[in-house]
Amino acid sequence: MSYKLPRNSDGWVEPHDHPHVEGDHGVIRKVSSFYVVDDPKVEGGKRISTGLMSGSTSGSKGMSVDLQNMIEVAGVDPYIFVTTPKWIGSVRLVAKDVRNLDFMVGQDPIDGNDYHGEVWGTFSRARQKSLLRHSEWFVEIDGVKLCAD
Secondary structure (H helix, E strand, C coil): CCCCCCECCCCCECCCCCCCCCCCCEEEEEECHHHEEECCCCCCCEEECHHHHCCCCCCCCCEEEEEHHHHHHCCCCHHHHCCCCCCCEEEEEEHHHHHHCCCEEEECCECCECCEEEEECCCCHHHHHHHHHCCEEEECCCCCECCCC
């Protein structure tokens, strides 16, 4: 099950839909306290910022994620893998839902994380909100809502 990752001349992984990330596979986005915002309109007064669902300003311009199936196939507990003192929670999307929003989901291993992936596409505010609406808690942060809606 080998797949050669497409790379540009600078060595960055190019946006691609990885054939081994199937439609029902989980795509996990880690959450730091930076993305927990005050919102008096939601029960409990805190929610996740839409900015969680944004692409990087460097590299391949994708949104960093962890690929749940690859973690599990390696025999690693994904809940433990994605939770650290910096990453206090995480949300899960389903690859087919991400792709149905016209994003690509691919693998982009980084030092120390062979299960790292990217979501590539245009991260307009409306599309960020759509991604957040399609997500569910993977590791929930107590007292924090996912969406204001």
